[in-house]
Amino acid sequence: xxxxxxxxxxxxxxxxxxxxxxxxxxxxxxxxxxxxxxxxxxxxxxxxxxxxxxxxxxxxxxxxxxxxxxxxxxxxxxxxxxxxxxxxxxxxxxxxxxxxxxxxxxxxxxxxxxxxxxxxxxxxxxxxxxxxxxxxxxxxxxxxxxxxxxxxxxxxxxxxxxxxxxxxxxxxxxxxxxxxxxxxxxxxxxx
Ligand code: ADP
Ligand code: 5GP
Numbered sequence: 155x156x157x158x159x160x161x162x163x164x165x166x167x168x169x170x171x172x173x174x175x176x177x178x179x180x181x182x183x184x185x186x187x188x189x190x191x192x193x194x195x196x197x198x199x200x201x202x203x204x205x206x207x208x209x210x211x212x213x214x215x216x217x218x219x220x221x222x223x224x225x226x227x228x229x230x231x232x233x234x235x236x237x238x239x240x241x242x243x244x245x246x247x248x249x250x251x252x253x254x255x256x257x258x259x260x261x262x263x264x265x266x267x268x269x270x271x272x273x274x275x276x277x278x279x280x281x282x283x284x285x286x287x288x289x290x291x292x293x294x295x296x297x298x299x300x301x302x303x304x305x306x307x308x309x310x311x312x313x314x315x316x317x318x319x320x321x322x323x324x325x326x327x328x329x330x331x332x333x334x335x336x337x338x339x340x341x342x343x344x345x
Contacts, residue, residue, distance in 0.1 A: 155336045163257040164272035166298040167284030169318045183249040192230040223259040271312040
């Protein structure tokens with residue numbers, strides 16, 4: 155079996171974080187904790203959901219080439235620490251939760267990365283999920299929802315698109331994809 159770099163992407167509120175948590179519980183993945191300049195939400199812990207940095211700290215890391223990829227969206231920086239991914243992949247599969255631009259950027263560096271876009275069952279369902287999370291201001295909701303069409307327009311560039319209807323059904327589909335992908339290289343490498 156090969157270690158895979160699995161990227162879960164899709165619009166804000168589609169359920170990426172929820173699915174990443176469920177996949178982390180399988181013990182098959184190390185989750186790559188990103189850096190961000192966004193303020194922590196209630197209950198978020200530094201070093202667990204994100205490394206929370208200020209703009210100056212983040213820009214220093216950019217200058218020192220510490221990110222595998224980074225992007226500025228929804229008014230904040232988000233970036234993937236390069237060394238964690240590089241080192242961990244030698245031992246274990248790695249799971250990333252990235253916006254669509256970050257996901258496509260990772261694919262350029264790691265063509266073997268597996269990109270999954272989670273798709274909402276409907277725009278109304280997506281809105282309901284975002285509102286139900288109670289984490290965003292009216293303004294943030296508007297900004298996040300205004301990017302959905304653009305995000306979904308990139309879906310053909312992803313390896314898999316999965317409609318995130320129920321958590322359990324989506325988890326089952328992802329486990330099947332993961333199993334196939336982990337065995338793929340092994341099959342190819344066999345004489
Ligand atoms: P993202 O990380 O993509 O922004 P979250 O994982 O935070 O999304 O999910 C947004 C909200 O939707 C959360 O309140 C979460 O509990 C809920 N949620 C996640 N997946 C589902 C699902 N399949 N069906 C219904 N609600 C969901
Ligand atoms: P949130 O503020 O809701 O936690 O995340 C906003 C968006 O940033 C989500 O689409 C999430 O996947 C994305 N994101 C989180 N970490 C990173 C990262 O390291 N790089 C990029 N490009 N996007 C990220």
